[in-house]
Every structure is written in structure tokens, then in C-alpha cells.
Amino acid sequence: MSEIALQTIxxxxxxxxxxxxxxxxxxxxxxxxxxxxxxxxxxxxEYERVARWVIDNLINVGSLDRGFRAIYGVLGSDGGxxxxxxxxxxxxxxxxxxxxxxxxxSDEAINxxxxxxxxxxxxxxxxxxxxxxxxxxxxxxxxxxxxxEQARYRTVxxxxxxxxxxxxxxxxxxxxxxxxxxxxxxAEALTHIAARYRAENAILENxxxxxxxxxDPDRKRRAAHLVDIVRDCIRRHTQLQARLQMAGExxxxxQDRQQFSGPPQRATVDLFGQLLVPVLGLPIGEAGDAxxxxxxxxxxxxxxxxxxxxxxxxxxxxxxxxxxxxxEPVPEPELAPLPDPDRFDPxxxxxxxxxxxxxxxxxxxxxxxxxARTLDPDLPHLIALAALHAVSPAIGTAIRQSDQYVLLAVxxxxxxxxxxxxxxxxxxxxxxxxxxxxxxxxxPRAPMVGSVTV
Amino acid sequence: xxxVIRLADAADAAxxxxxxxRPKQRPARDLLYADLVRRYQQDPLFEELVEAVAxxxxxxxLAVTAQSGAVLAAMTDSVFExxxxxxxxxxxxxxxxxxxTLHGLIHIAVAALAFPRPDDLASDTYVGRVVVDYVDxxxxxACRKLxxxxxxxxxxxxxxxxxxALERAxxxxxxxxxxxxxxxxxxxxxxxRAMISKALKFLTDQGFLHQMSEDGGGTFRTTSRYQIxxxxxxxxxxxxxxxxxxxxxxxxxxxxxxxSDEKKPESARV
Numbered sequence: 001m002s003e004i005a006l007q008t009i010x011x012x013x014x015x016x017x018x019x020x021x022x023x024x025x026x027x028x029x030x031x032x033x034x035x036x037x038x039x040x041x042x043x044x045x046e047y048e049r050v051a052r053w054v055i056d057n058l059i060n061v062g063s064l065d066r067g068f069r070a071i072y073g074v075l076g077s078d079g080g081x082x083x084x085x086x087x088x089x090x091x092x093x094x095x096x097x098x099x100x101x102x103x104x105x106s107d108e109a110i111n112x113x114x115x116x117x118x119x120x121x122x123x124x125x126x127x128x129x130x131x132x133x134x135x136x137x138x139x140x141x142x143x144x145x146x147x148x149e150q151a152r153y154r155t156v157x158x159x160x161x162x163x164x165x166x167x168x169x170x171x172x173x174x175x176x177x178x179x180x181x182x183x184x185x186x187a188e189a190l191t192h193i194a195a196r197y198r199a200e201n202a203i204l205e206n207x208x209x210x211x212x213x214x215x216d217p218d219r220k221r222r223a224a225h226l227v228d229i230v231r232d233c234i235r236r237h238t239q240l241q242a243r244l245q246m247a248g249e250x251x252x253x254x255q256d257r258q259q260f261s262g263p264p265q266r267a268t269v270d271l272f273g274q275l276l277v278p279v280l281g282l283p284i285g286e287a288g289d290a291x292x293x294x295x296x297x298x299x300x301x302x303x304x305x306x307x308x309x310x311x312x313x314x315x316x317x318x319x320x321x322x323x324x325x326x327x328e329p330v331p332e333p334e335l336a337p338l339p340d341p342d343r344f345d346p347x348x349x350x351x352x353x354x355x356x357x358x359x360x361x362x363x364x365x366x367x368x369x370x371x372a373r374t375l376d377p378d379l380p381h382l383i384a385l386a387a388l389h390a391v392s393p394a395i396g397t398a399i400r401q402s403d404q405y406v407l408l409a410v411x412x413x414x415x416x417x418x419x420x421x422x423x424x425x426x427x428x429x430x431x432x433x434x435x436x437x438x439x440x441x442x443x444p445r446a447p448m449v450g451s452v453t454v
Numbered sequence: 455x456x457x458v459i460r461l462a463d464a465a466d467a468a469x470x471x472x473x474x475x476r477p478k479q480r481p482a483r484d485l486l487y488a489d490l491v492r493r494y495q496q497d498p499l500f501e502e503l504v505e506a507v508a509x510x511x512x513x514x515x516l517a518v519t520a521q522s523g524a525v526l527a528a529m530t531d532s533v534f535e536x537x538x539x540x541x542x543x544x545x546x547x548x549x550x551x552x553x554x555t556l557h558g559l560i561h562i563a564v565a566a567l568a569f570p571r572p573d574d575l576a577s578d579t580y581v582g583r584v585v586v587d588y589v590d591x592x593x594x595x596a597c598r599k600l601x602x603x604x605x606x607x608x609x610x611x612x613x614x615x616x617x618x619a620l621e622r623a624x625x626x627x628x629x630x631x632x633x634x635x636x637x638x639x640x641x642x643x644x645x646x647r648a649m650i651s652k653a654l655k656f657l658t659d660q661g662f663l664h665q666m667s668e669d670g671g672g673t674f675r676t677t678s679r680y681q682i683x684x685x686x687x688x689x690x691x692x693x694x695x696x697x698x699x700x701x702x703x704x705x706x707x708x709x710x711x712x713x714s715d716e717k718k719p720e721s722a723r724v
Contacts, residue, residue: 059634066631072612084612087629095587095633095647095671269689271566271575277596278696279562284555284626285619290695291558292538297688298561299536300660300679301475301513301528 004054007034012091012105023102028052055103058091066093186244193241197234204230344382351375352382356407362429365409369418384421387428398433405430459503466490467503471513474524475534477661477679481523494518516686522678527687541656551619552626553644559623560646560653562692563593565684568676575685578678584663586671589650590632597624647671 011030015022031051032044059066067089076082090109093101204227211223269275275294279287344352355372365387372379390409398406409426416425470490473479481488493500495518504524508515512532516525528535542550542557567589568582569575601624613621631645643649654674657663662680666673 061634065629066634067629082614084614086612087625089629093631093634101633269575269693270572271562271569271684271689272592272596275689275692275696276559276562276566276593277600279559279692280593280596280622280624280627281600282623282699283620284552284623286699287559287623288551288555290692290699291555291562293695294565294688294692295538295541295558295561296530296535297527297691298565298662298680298683299528299538299541299656300477300662300683301526301532301534302536302660303475304533 001054003038004031004035004050005058007031008051008054008058009090009105009109012103013110023100024052024055027055027103055091058109059093059103060089186248190241190244193237193244196237200230200234200237204234344378348376348379348382351379352386355379355383356386356428356430358407358428358430359405359432362410362427364414365426365428366416366418368428369421380420387426390428391426395433403433405432407431457499459499463500463503464507466493467500467507470494470504470518470524471508471511471515471526474508474513474515474518474526477659479523481520487523488520491518491520491523494524514687517682519678519682522682525679525682525686527683555623556627556630556646557649557653559593559627560589560649563589564650564653564657565680565688567592568680569684575681575689578681580681582676582681583666584654584674584676585669586647586650586654588670589654590646593627593646594632597628600624601628 028051032047035047070086073083088108089106092104207226369380372383387409390407393406408431409428411424414425481491512529513526518524542554568584574580663674
């Protein structure tokens, strides 16, 4: 289970990009193969259940905060022993713009993967890069892959930090130092991206060469995998860069809007600075007074419900409405597609079958058509189509269906003279199928060319 | 109106108060209401009468304007008071105090986002916009800053195991999940987003907000009633509570809702 848990965090981290994380279903489907390897030969639904169980436990579904709490002890400044609790989360559920809930890995979870607690993103990233380059030069690909994966985690982590900054920026531009701080920030981020882009392209070139030069298929495969990872890194950087450019635009619009707001008119409380932040800083037990006071005043006046005696009596005397907890049964509509209307009715098919039952002597199509015309005005059409179909009969299908005979039509060069149809006057005959030898008798002697034009 | 108060005047005064109790009623849509509002504004004696009637019922008249109608607030222990216990009724008994505080906190955050600067709260023409997503982000941002500050001061804010009430409010909020899906694919009710949605729906029912769209989990704009309510009463009363606790600092008129004093990414720690 712990291996699957690590794998889950890994999958969520890889799926995380700038905007959103991974849907639970996607992660489950990616986990199932790993679980299947651990315990082969079980039901697919069971693997899925296991995957969901692991995810639920990583989120810690069921607890109020959906997180974990560990108790640890320290010696306080006065020398006394105190037990403190440390809260953390592994997988976080968040809502996308479309309203779906998706998963992101917390920093703690990513750190578990990277194996380094509280690491500076920038320096850790540089270290990872240097290591990667060295490994590639020395041709140690398995280590290189590990390092490249670590670099990708770093990249994700870095994007996460920047995402938070940009979110904050987009939310409120009013009081941001537009003159120095924000342009500096964006410039730094862009420089960083440019450097990373160069480095990664160089690495990519190296690995691609390693991939092409390698003879060992295993090494070739691993190098190819590595190329994918680095490409993914580059993609993430491009995404980051696009975001940075957009942020500037948002700034300008917001600034324009803000410039035209008037001067202060009367003294009021700064809700954010003087209320929200101080309240957040209070111990939760004390904050209750202030929040209750605010709520009482902001909630306005609530209507009072006064029961009227006559209504009350009616209400009490009326029998309780029975309510099915499941609600009304939903009638299941029977949806069947409408059958295509038959071009020829069954009676006509019977007639055609009788007419085309020619076990002994082949007959000319012209004769068949003339006879059909006497029986029914629509019948010649069906006969002509059946004869046309019989020029190239589906013998294989007939054998599979264990049919006794197939209808066979052969063109011997005679032209058809008929008021309705033109083409070749086909010889039509029923051919018996010799199922024992898996072949049809008699074999057609004439070449199967010719047609009936309708 | 003469100096003598007649029965009809008392009835009119009570009618104005009654209309004020219907939050969705507007003077612009009701001729009688508009008449009463005008009378309140022009006739000092009628104004006094209305206030006396309201006070008798445990209500305070915050403002009477043609735009918002009569804005009333329930005084403490009035029958019209909406208690936070009723509002957060469905929570479990064990966490009642904590949940109540979080609900109240969210209401402050909604007001803070609707009126980010003191100017906005003061300006009668300002219309604030509130989005569910943004409320959550603003509070989390504030929590993060407080966390940074605590870390810079090298304080250990991990709470004592036996005394959860001493834990700082920002830690409780930051720890609460933003969203969570239940078994049947709905949003769980005790997440911050669900609580914010609840607060905004409640304020809409009270005639304080007006829903514009479903974007970002729900986008709302403020009404002048809400602005008056926050400005004239709520902010001050909560402010007084904080003054009592001695945790207030003075600020500049540009407000303090800002994000730029954070650390740069390269020095950010994860």
C-alpha cells in the first residue's frame, strides 16, 4: 500500500501543471496497472477499489480538515515539556474554473518524493541540472533519468510558487508597487525561464544524441523516455512564460481603472487591514467574539415567524405527507430505433424466392422479368436486383450460414431487351453448395463480367 | 405634518419600518414606499416617529434613502436578530464554537473583498463585486502572510495538543480544505468554499447582494443596503471588539489589502 501511495503522489505531481491538477479518475486509471503488477490475477474492479482507497486515505477523507496531524513534544523556553501538534496534508482537493474537483500534491508530498525537506527551489534546481548534465556526459542513463525526474518535480514546484504569486497579483493590483517590484519580479522570472530553456535544450540535444548513438535497445528506450521528460519541462516553462506576459496586461487595465477613483470621502474602517487580518491573527477561541459581533450586525433583520392559531391547527391536523426517500420512480423509457421501412413487402419477397428457385435449368433474366411483371408491378425490380446481386454471390457467408444453395448469375454476352431495364441478359441459376468439400458446385465457367443497369 | 402626531402618522411610520423588514422591496418599485421615504427625509417629526417605532421593536434605523429604502439593523436581543447559532446550526456540537468563528470570519472576508479600500466603503456610488473563488483566495493569502510573519519571527505556532482554542485563527482556516467531493459527487458542506457560498447565498436572501453569474463559483455585486450595513454598524462593532482586545493598528487611506510585500520566488521556501 505504501508503494502505491508513493506512486499516487508521483502520478499526481506529474499531472499537475500551472492551472490545475489531475482528476481522480485519471489517477485511478494510471494506478491500476501498478496495483495489477503487485497482485496479479485479480478482478479489475478490485484494483480500482484499491486505488480509490489509497487516494481517499492520502486525502484523509472523513476527517474534518481532510488532513493529517502528528503530535510531537518540545522543551519550552521555561524548560517544561510541551506536546504540540503539526498539521499537514498530502493530496489537496481543489476546484477548477469549470467546477470540477481535482487533486494537487501538497509541498509536503512533493518533498517526500524529492527526499529533501525544506529545500530552496532555485538552488535545488541548479544542483539537479548540474548533476543531470554530468550524468549524461558519463553515459549513466538510469541515474540521469532519476535526476531529470527530480528536475521536473522542481519545475512543478517552482511553477506552483509562481502560480500563487500570480494569483495574488491578479486578485489585487491596487496596492502593488508597479514601479519597481512587479516589473522586477516578472523580469527575474523571465530571465529564469530563458536560462532554463537554454539549459534544457542543451540537455535535450545531448540526450537525443545519446538516444541515436546507443545500440543497446534498453538504453535507447530510456534515453527516449528522458527526452520526453525534458520536453515536458520545456513545455511547462513556455506555459509559465505565457502567464507572465499576461500578468502585465492585467496590471495595466487594473491600474487604469484605479487611477480614476476619487479621493477619500469620510473616515471608515479598513475592513481588510483593521478587521480581517487582526482577527485571523487571534487565537481561535478569542476571535469568536469579534466575528459574532460582525455577523450579528451584517446579517440585518431577520423576519420573525409568528404562528397563527387557525393555521397552526390546520397544520397540526393535516396528515403527514408520505414521502418516499428515493422520490418518484423514474420510468425507464423504452427507446428502440424505428425500423427502416421495407422497400419490398414480405409477400413480394416470397414471390421472388419462388421465381428464383431454379435448381435444374438456368433461366434468362429477360424471361424472369417478363414472368414477374405478370405477377406484380413491383416484382421485376426486386428480381433485377436479386439477379445483379447474384453476379457476385457471397459464397463465404452462405457456407457459414450452412445454406443449401446460392443464386448464381452469369453473363454470356447476350444483351437484355426489356422495357424497364437494360444491360446484359444474365443466365440465372441456383448452385448447390457442397458443404463437405467447402466449395461450390458447379464452378462458373464464364467470366463474371456484365451488369444490369437499372 | 403638524406638531401633533395622529394615529395615521403612527401607522405610516410603522409601515415604513415594516417595508424595511422586507429586504427585496425597493422604493423605486413601490409608490407608497417612495412616498414614505420622501416623508422621512423631509419631515423631522416623522423621522423621529419612525425611529421611535423601530426602537420600540428593537430595531435601529441605519439609513433611509430612495435607493435602498429603510435599512434596519436588529439590536442585541431583539426578536429580529439573526443569531450566528441559528445560521451555523447544522454543525456538530463539538466544533460549534470553531465553526461559528469560521462562518463569521468568512463574512468579514466577504465584506473586505466587496469594499477593499476604506474609500470604497465610504463612497455611496461604489458597487463591489464578490466572487466565491476570490474570497477564499484573499483569506488564504492573508493566512500565508501571517504564516510568513510567524516564520520570520521564528515563533512556533504549532498549537498545544490539549488546548485547541489557543490555535491561531489563520492556521485553522488555512488547514480547512478548500473543496472536497462527497461520495455522490457533490461539494462537502464543511469546506471553505461551501461556507463562502452559504454566506453569499444568505446575504443575497437578505437583499444585500445580487447574483450576477455563476462564474468563479458565483459572482455577486453589492447593493447599497449592504454597504450601509457594513459601514454604519458591522465594521464598527467588530472594530470595537478588537479594540477591547487591543489588537488594532492605524492605517493609511489606501488600505492594506496588498500582495506585493511578499518574498520573491527565488527566496521562497517550500
